[in-house]
Amino acid sequence: VLVTCQDVGQCIKVCLPCAPHRADNRFGEQRALAPFCPAPPYLSPPNTHLFAWLLKHAFIGESYEAGPVVARMSRCWSLLVLLAVAVSGTREDKITYQGAQLLRINITSEEEQDIVRALEDSDDVEAWNGLAANSTSVDVLVLPENKDKVKESLVSSNLTYDVLIQDMEAAIQEENPMPSDEEIAELEGRKGHRMTWQSYHRMQDVHGYLDWLAQSYPKLCSVQTIGNSVEGRPLKVLKISSDKAGSPAIWVDGGIHAREWISPATVTYIINELTENRHTHGDAVQNVDWYILPIVNPDGYEYTHRTDRLWRKNRSNGNSGGRCAGVDLNRNFAYKWGGAGSSHQPCKEIYAGSSGFSEPETSAVSNFVLSKKDQIKAYVTFHSYGQYILYPWGYDRVVPPDYKDLDRVARKAAQAMYKAGGSTYTVGSAATTLYAASGGSDDWAKGSAKIKYTYTIELRDRGYHGFVLPSNYIVPTASEGLAAIKVFAQEVQALK
Numbered sequence: 497v498l499v500t501c502q503d504v505g506q507c508i509k510v511c512l513p514c515a516p517h518r519a520d521n522r523f524g525e526q527r528a529l530a531p532f533c534p535a536p537p538y539l540s541p542p543n544t545h546l547f548a549w550l551l552k553h554a555f556i557g558e559s560y561e562a563g564p565v566v567a568r569m570s571r572c573w574s575l576l577v578l579l580a581v582a583v584s585g586t587r588e589d590k591i592t593y594q595g596a597q598l599l600r601i602n603i604t605s606e607e608e609q610d611i612v613r614a615l616e617d618s619d620d621v622e623a624w625n626g627l628a629a630n631s632t633s634v635d636v637l638v639l640p641e642n643k644d645k646v647k648e649s650l651v652s653s654n655l656t657y658d659v660l661i662q663d664m665e666a667a668i669q670e671e672n673p674m675p676s677d678e679e680i681a682e683l684e685g686r687k688g689h690r691m692t693w694q695s696y697h698r699m700q701d702v703h704g705y706l707d708w709l710a711q712s713y714p715k716l717c718s719v720q721t722i723g724n725s726v727e728g729r730p731l732k733v734l735k736i737s738s739d740k741a742g743s744p745a746i747w748v749d750g751g752i753h754a755r756e757w758i759s760p761a762t763v764t765y766i767i768n769e770l771t772e773n774r775h776t777h778g779d780a781v782q783n784v785d786w787y788i789l790p791i792v793n794p795d796g797y798e799y800t801h802r803t804d805r806l807w808r809k810n811r812s813n814g815n816s817g818g819r820c821a822g823v824d825l826n827r828n829f830a831y832k833w834g835g836a837g838s839s840h841q842p843c844k845e846i847y848a849g850s851s852g853f854s855e856p857e858t859s860a861v862s863n864f865v866l867s868k869k870d871q872i873k874a875y876v877t878f879h880s881y882g883q884y885i886l887y888p889w890g891y892d893r894v895v896p897p898d899y900k901d902l903d904r905v906a907r908k909a910a911q912a913m914y915k916a917g918g919s920t921y922t923v924g925s926a927a928t929t930l931y932a933a934s935g936g937s938d939d940w941a942k943g944s945a946k947i948k949y950t951y952t953i954e955l956r957d958r959g960y961h962g963f964v965l966p967s968n969y970i971v972p973t974a975s976e977g978l979a980a981i982k983v984f985a986q987e988v989q990a991l992k
């Protein structure tokens with residue numbers, strides 16, 4: 497068995513067997529490729545994530561036959577035991593949302609809007625979408641201990657509401673049925689990676705898939721780590737390029753908000769189509785260079801899998817902050833930073849951070865995009881939910897001088913999305929169509945990086961499941977995302 501080993505500190509060696517890798521080419525022939533040798537996560541420097549991972553997966557001993565992953569030590573048993581105790585002592589319990597409900601509060605007048613705004617400012621509810629001047633409803637999460645109080649106050653104010661999700665924990669449990677270990681092992685052996693679009697995957701699977709693509713298609717794909725998150729996870733960008741001189745480029749990202757799982761799933765689906773199914777999508781996608789970051793906020797993303805499914809921000813001050821940890825990365829970009837629709841209070845969901853680009857995730861994105869800004873002609877960032885294609889500005893209810901171009905292309909994309917999957921997407925400028933939000937990546941891409949076509953796409957649905965969109969919606973939703981991306985590819989060609 498081919499094994500890849502890396503030393504972790506002085507005492508521990510982590511070894512993983514490489515998966516043999518054979519794959520069908522597009523003529524249906526089998527070919528042997530370089531074996532898939534996964535890297536243990538976060539090897540350097542050793543940290544609590546590595547040790548938590550070791551505890552979960554590793555067999556400790558000298559023999560690789562013991563299991564799929566072996567942590568082998570030469571002499572320092574006591575160190576690992578101590579670390580094991582330390583990690584198990586700090587491991588966070590998973591937050592349960594048993595009895596929590598998602599309510600849609602209907603708004604019919606300005607007076608009702610004021611009442612809802614006051615409710616949102618209290619700690620009794622957590623707003624899932626912002627309140628716009630023309631909002632006819634707003635979705636709020638209510639924890640069980642506040643449920644009666646909130647409902648009574650709504651009734652006494654003559655506000656009507658619908659219960660969109662009766663029991664949030666039940667919805668979370670049903671959202672993402674995972675394949676069995678045997679099915680995953682079979683998949684990995686057959687394809688060389690663990691990625692599917694039938695369930696939502698952990699960061700390790702997503703990053704393993706990017707590395708596998710770079711290994712399998714070295715002329716087309718390469719992976720670059722453009723920085724690291726607060727907790728040291730890599731920010732991996734996949735470049736897809738036919739290497740044609742003068743090609744325009746498109747930036748695509750996902751997962752800036754941790755709980756919006758459909759976003760990285762859609763972005764990786766798009767990656768799969770632009771690589772393995774490349775030849776079915778015509779010249780437009782092949783004449784564009786793609787820079788794709790599927791998970792902008794890997795700490796938050798892993799935290800939603802491990803601890804709190806509904807976490808939104810990154811994980812700065814994660815050890816001490818409780819609900820007040822984290823920065824809303826989509827309020828942390830340094831263009832009109834700190835204005836309307838963002839907060840300077842760390843406990844708020846839309847906390848903008850201590851300054852523009854205070855967070856390593858946003859500053860890594862900005863440095864990378866600025867280094868390619870002359871080539872990048874479109875900047876597309878995927879969020880959920882609500883089904884919108886939004887263009888700048890988000891900081892105020894105004895539009896850029898070329899908004900007619902942005903609007904025309906967005907409407908074309910919305911039509912393509914409808915044709916692909918049957919969903920209706922609403923088009924407009926962000927602050928006018930939804931609500932003001934300063935410090936967003938889209939405003940920065942337009943205002944600072946001067947990228948012409950800049951869009952935020954809010955994927956499915958319109959609130960029936962909200963952020964907890966069941967995994968059987970991944971393929972239909974992602975097909976719509978791909979349709980939009982193909983329109984943008986055509987349009988950046990036309991700019992030349």
Ligand SMILES: [Zn+2]
Nearest residue numbers: 753756879880
């Ligand atoms: Zn979002």
